[in-house]
Amino acid sequence: MTNQVKIFDTTLRDGEQALLASLSAKEKLQIALALERLGVDIMEAGFPVSSPGDFNSVQMIAREVKNSIVCGLARAVEADIDACGNALKVADQFRIHTFLATSDIHIEHKLRKTRDQVIDMAVGAIKYARRYTDDVEFSCEDAGRTDIDYLCRVVEAAINAGANTINIPDTVGYTIPTEFGNIVTNLMNRVPNIDKATISVHCHNDLGLAVANSLAAVEQGARQVECTMNGIGERAGNTSLEEIAMILQTRESLLGLKSNINSTEIHRTSKLVSQLCNMPVQSNKAIVGTNAFSHSSGIHQDGVLKAQNTYEIMTPESVGINKNNLNMTSRSGRHVIKHRLEELGYKPEDYDLEAVYAAFLELADKKGQVYDYDLEALLFFDQQKHDSAHYQLKYLHATSGREIVPSATVTLQVGEEEVTKTAIGNGPVDAAFNAIMEVLGHQDLVVVDFKLDSKGEGADALAQVGVIAEYKGRRFHGIGLATDIVEAGVKGLIFVLNNTYIADQIDQQKNQQERVAGV
Numbered sequence: 001m002t003n004q005v006k007i008f009d010t011t012l013r014d015g016e017q018a019l020l021a022s023l024s025a026k027e028k029l030q031i032a033l034a035l036e037r038l039g040v041d042i043m044e045a046g047f048p049v050s051s052p053g054d055f056n057s058v059q060m061i062a063r064e065v066k067n068s069i070v071c072g073l074a075r076a077v078e079a080d081i082d083a084c085g086n087a088l089k090v091a092d093q094f095r096i097h098t099f100l101a102t103s104d105i106h107i108e109h110k111l112r113k114t115r116d117q118v119i120d121m122a123v124g125a126i127k128y129a130r131r132y133t134d135d136v137e138f139s140c141e142d143a144g145r146t147d148i149d150y151l152c153r154v155v156e157a158a159i160n161a162g163a164n165t166i167n168i169p170d171t172v173g174y175t176i177p178t179e180f181g182n183i184v185t186n187l188m189n190r191v192p193n194i195d196k197a198t199i200s201v202h203c204h205n206d207l208g209l210a211v212a213n214s215l216a217a218v219e220q221g222a223r224q225v226e227c228t229m230n231g232i233g234e235r236a237g238n239t240s241l242e243e244i245a246m247i248l249q250t251r252e253s254l255l256g257l258k259s260n261i262n263s264t265e266i267h268r269t270s271k272l273v274s275q276l277c278n279m280p281v282q283s284n285k286a287i288v289g290t291n292a293f294s295h296s297s298g299i300h301q302d303g304v305l306k307a308q309n310t311y312e313i314m315t316p317e318s319v320g321i322n323k324n325n326l327n328m329t330s331r332s333g334r335h336v337i338k339h340r341l342e343e344l345g346y347k348p349e350d351y352d353l354e355a356v357y358a359a360f361l362e363l364a365d366k367k368g369q370v371y372d373y374d375l376e377a378l379l380f381f382d383q384q385k386h387d388s389a390h391y392q393l394k395y396l397h398a399t400s401g402r403e404i405v406p407s408a409t410v411t412l413q414v415g416e417e418e419v420t421k422t423a424i425g426n427g428p429v430d431a432a433f434n435a436i437m438e439v440l441g442h443q444d445l446v447v448v449d450f451k452l453d454s455k456g457e458g459a460d461a462l463a464q465v466g467v468i469a470e471y472k473g474r475r476f477h478g479i480g481l482a483t484d485i486v487e488a489g490v491k492g493l494i495f496v497l498n499n500t501y502i503a504d505q506i507d508q509q510k511n512q513q514e515r516v517a518g519v
C-alpha cells in the first residue's frame, strides 16, 4: 500500500457552507490558487447545481487551476451530475464527487427510501458520472452512523459501478477514533473489491475529534483525507488541513506516511481564507493560531533560546511564519530581554540589564505585552534618566473631564525632603505642571514646548513627552515616558528640572573655582 496520503481540500464547498456571506467568484479563485500553491491533490471547488454563481466559479477554477484535480459535488441526481460535468469539463483533470446517505436515520427520515433503493440510486449516479470522467468519488453520507454490514454492501456496489474513491464521512462528528478506525478496518477486510479504490475519510468536528478520527482512519489504511483550511465547515467544522498535514510531516518517522503539502504555504493560505471568509482563527488554534508558535513564560523562552526543540516540535518557519515568537510579558525573564536587545543591535555593555529589566516589568504589569519599540524606548529612557536625581516623582494624582476643573496633586522628593502641592489648570497636564511650579516655589522656569508622541501602536501604547523649558536664559530639554500621558508629561518636566539643577550645580562650582582662582 502506498505511503502517500492524498489531501482533498473542501474549503470552497464544505467550508463555504458555513459562511454567512457567500464568497464572490474572484475570492473563490484567489483561494483556489492559494490551495494549488499549497499543494492540495484535489480541491472541491463547489456544488455546481446549487446556483448559477457556484456553477460559474467552479468553471472558472476548473479553467485556471492546473496542478490540483478540481472536483465538484453532486447529489445522486442526474441534473446535479450534468451541472458538475458541464462546469468541470474545461479542466485538464477533474473529478465528480457524488454522494448519498447510507445511515438508517437519513435513509428513512430524509431520503424516505429503502436501503435497496439507496444502493440502486448510488450505482445509477456513479455510472452516470462515469460518462463525464474516469475519476468518480462516491460518499456514503453519515457513514459514521451506518450499519457496518450495509456499509460494506454499498461500498462494494459503488466500486463495481466505477467509483475509484470511496469516501467515508463522519457527517455529524459522532464517532470516536477507535470506532472510526474500525470502520476503515472493516471495509479493508470485508469488501472484496476494496483494492480497486482509495478509501477517503471526511470528518466533522462536532465533538472536537475530526483530526483524531481522520488520523485513526489513515493508520488503518485510508489514503485520502478530506479537510479544510483552518478547519472551517458545517457547524463545528471539518478536519483541519493544516493539522493533518503537520501531523503527517512532524510524525513521519512514526507513521511512515507523507502528503504533498508544501507546509511553508500554510500560514499565508490560512490568513487568506480567514480574511476572505471573515472567519477569525482562534489565537490558540494549532498550527495557525497567533499563539501557536509563541512562548510567553521565562522558563520556556530561556529553553527555546538555548535550543529551539526544547519547546517547539516544529519550527514556525516550517509553516511559513517568519517572526519573532518570543512574547515579552511580565512572565519573561532577563534572558529574553537581553536576546531581543541583541537582535535590535544593542550590546550588553550599552545598558544596565537589571535597570532595564526592572523598568520592563513595571511596564509589562501595566501593559501586558511589551513590544520591541517599547523595549527600545525603555532603554533610551534608562540611559537618560538620573538614578540619584535631585527631583524625583513620588506621587501623582490628576483629575479631568467635561464640566470639572482639572486639578492635580504632586509629591516630589526634593533632595532629602518630600513636598506635596495641589493646583488647578486648563487640563490635567497643566494642573500637574502648576503643582510642580508650586513645589519649586519660583517662577523663573517657563515651559515653552510640550510634544506628545505615541511610542507604539494602539490605545495602550507608551506616551513619550518631550518638554522644553527656558531657565535663566537657557533652554533645557527633557523626555518622559509612561503609559499615562499626564505621568509622561510630569516625568518630562522633572527631567528638565534635574538638568537645570545640574546646570546650577556646575555654575556654582565654576563660580567657586573662579573665586578661589581670584578671577
Ligand SMILES: CC(=O)SCCNC(=O)CCNC(=O)[C@H](O)C(C)(C)COP(=O)(O)OP(=O)(O)OC[C@H]1O[C@@H](n2cnc3c(N)ncnc32)[C@H](O)[C@@H]1OP(=O)(O)O
Residues within 6 Å of the ligand: 014, 017, 047, 049, 050, 051, 074, 075, 076, 077, 099, 100, 101, 110, 111, 141, 171, 234
Ligand atoms: C453533508 C453535506 O454537506 S451535503 C451538501 C450540502 N450542501 C448543500 O446543500 C448546499 C447546496 N444545496 C442547494 O443549493 C440545494 O439544497 C439544492 C439545489 C441541492 C437542492 O435544492 P432543492 O431542490 O430546493 O431541495 P432541498 O435542498 O430543499 O432538499 C433536498 C432534496 O434533495 C434530496 N437529497 C438530499 N441528498 C441527496 C442525495 N445525495 N441524492 C439525491 N437526493 C438527495 C432530499 O431528500 C430532498 O429531496 P425532496 O425534495 O424529495 O425531499
Ligand SMILES: CC(C)C(=O)C(=O)O
Residues within 6 Å of the ligand: 014, 073, 099, 139, 140, 141, 142, 167, 169, 170, 171, 172, 202, 204
Ligand atoms: C458531501 C459529504 C461528503 C459531506 O460533506 C458530509 O458527509 O459531511
Ligand SMILES: [Mg+2]
Residues within 6 Å of the ligand: 014, 169, 171, 202, 204, 234
Ligand atoms: Mg461535510
